Amino acid sequence: MSARRYAIFAALALFIAFVSANVIANSWFRAWRLDLTEGQLYSLSEGTRRTLDDLSEPVELKLYYSRDAAAVSPQLQAYAARVREMLQTFQARSHGRVRFVEVNVEPFTEQEDQAVELGIEPYRPFQGADPIYFGLTGANAIDDQRIIPLFDPQREAFLEYEITRLIYELENPNPVRVALITSLPIDPASAVNPMARSQNLFATEMGRLLDVTTLAPDFSEIPDVDVLAIIHPGQLSPQQLYAIDQFVLLKGRAFVALDPAQFMFGSETGFDPFNPVAPVPPASNLDPLLAQWGVAMAPSVVADFERGLEMPTPDPTTGQVVGVRQPLFFTVPAEDDALNREDLMTAWLSRGVNFGLAGGLTYSERPGIQVEPLARTSGATMRMPAAEALMRPSPFDVMRMWNQGSGRIENIALRVTGDFETAFPNGAPAATTAPLAEGETAPPPPPPTSAPLTRSATPAEIVIVADVDFLANDFYVDPNNQLTAADNASFVLNAIDVLGGSDALVSLRSRAASVRRMDMVDDMEADALRRIQRRQEELQGELQETEARLAELQERGRGSGFFAGNLGAELTPEENIEIERFRARALEVRGELRSVERDLRSDIDRVQALVVFINVWLAPLLVAGAGLFLFWRRQRRGSARR
């Protein structure tokens, strides 16, 4: 073989080896990866692995995907690759119990009819485009089916949870069973009774999505359910508290909403804030259980000055109705990590949650118990006695009470996880019975169903929210079109739903890479904002004072009679000088206000300039300098040799 022919042959062989080795590596070594991210963001979590291990029967996952139609959307294509790989990883990790197949859905084919029939939603990236099908069905051996109608790239963080959830539901097809303890007119049963439709959207949704048993006010035991929901429970007897304690130790799953100042359900409970003799609704608490879980709720309410909800309020000076932020009604936005972005209960809420006259939760560190805030206020807060807040002070009144710089971040909702000890170490409290009539014998005590638990039999997962008013429609539902403006109901339903899942499912977290902020710059900005606000307020005050004094002098100068219209005519020379001084000062203050606003960014701009200088200019200049020096030295040596 000639050298030339050998070279061509070798080049061809190398190329074929390269292509085929990579094609093989791509399919064989798909699962060989090392996730070095903090928190292992791109690996199957322990919860998913447990769910797959616990599968009792085979599951078939069918991905319906329009490959050709999706070519116009690179974002969707990239996401499809991620979904496919995750499903393949599920299959590989399932000990043969999960089978994954992909169906390429083309327009006007049998596959398209099948996808539509199963409920896969078509997506059109633009008008007139071919529909893209990108959903998943899961079926078990008895042909029970679950679907994910459309994989949305926006929800990538929840991809693993959604697939695991689908598999879990095939294994456990019944809806989550909930026992509800409440003193409020929340009636989930109305959801299934069209004649008695509840006006409360949350109650309706609860009844529609969950299997709810509302306990009677005199309940003495809690039925065997998945989750216990306690929403403003009213006064509970020691026996009832004991029943809750034992449920939490045995089953470990509870959603608790308490309130130091419940007022939205007031009209139904007889409370009228404008009637001084109307009974004030009692605060709800769950002592001694809360104390045992390491959590405390103060009897005061929290006002958030930064995130107050705007409400129409008459201005005390002009009488005009203007939109003013009411710090007692505030929102916890989805941004800025105010809602926990890693917990599945809150991570996908995008519109924030609105609260009103909410309490603040505090917790103490205890061995074996972890507490994670789910919803937090801004740092600009104040606490106000509940009774005072219930009298509905105007936003102006609340603003006046605020001492700037004194606030702190308050927890409105917490998730408590861990092993608890009973709040009743001496066993069940003695029942209080009515005195017996003469000749009557006491009924025998009910036989104990099981030995009382003193420690958690199942690790507990409890969600505690320091507000119940947020469940009233007025807080998040537009009365005109019944559309929701905030994620209040979604938050609770999602929390109960997550709590009702298996241990494995509950342990799953949102897999979004939590956005890491430039804390130093954020702190600088917050600091600058605070400084500027203070200075602005001072200057505004001064400006108002100056302008008022000016107006007063001008009014006096305007006069009447012969000199009417001549501003300076009726004023003394001193007063005229004062007018000029005030005018000059007003101009000065306005200028200063503008410069204060400009100053907002000056510190940050300086840091940015330094960072850009070091990283864009310094290194290249040093390297280029070294190169030039070298060049110069070589030139010099060269000329010296000559």
Added chain:
Amino acid sequence: MKKRPGLASTLAIYRRELLSYVTTPTAYVFVAVFLFSIGLFTFQVGGLFETRRADLSAFFAFHPWIFMVFLPAVSMRLWAEESRSGAIELLMTLPAPTWSLVVGKFLAAWTVAAAALLMTLPLWITINILGSPDNAAIFTAYLASLMMAGAYLAIGSMMSALTPAQIVAFVLSVLVSFLLTALGLPLVLDFFSGIVGGGVAEVLARFSIMHHFDAAQRGVVEFRSVFYFVSLIALCLGYTMLAVDARRGG
């Protein structure tokens, strides 16, 4: 004459090449231009400061595109310069196997690229001062970037060996690098989807440098991506060897 063992001659060639980089101002100019452009892209186009995010995604996102131009400029002289200056004749008579020449020269160029990457470390330090980034993910991205640089340099080495003119080597390297990088771009994939269908286009995308750099940028080391970069380097160096051998033979 006793033939020098391959590894020792690789080391000797590596030293000689590296010295030629260090002592000529051209390499400094290239590195300075690289550092300046990567900084400019990171801050001006990527808006690293404006996003207020303590990560380096705005920095790594531009690596494939800047490497695509910068590294062929480093590698174009590897063999073409030897041909121009006539040093190739001397090199060809050295009692060293071809592979040791090819690998030695490639490693020297790779060292220059590594040094350029190393000089961006102040950015890593800066981001740690401004916030708390995921340093393990950043480290992974740096390693992937180094692997990717190796792939571009190997392409450059191949082109430099195939043509005696530096500028032709540069243009060809940029062209091939661009094709391999852009293979993962929607525009290119759309084009292929239209001709050969979505399935084949997806397979083609797996041969894109960008595709393999993506996961590593997030902090995930995929075996198949490491394999891709190593095999691409091996393929291109293999072609370089064939080209050099052809000259030696001729």
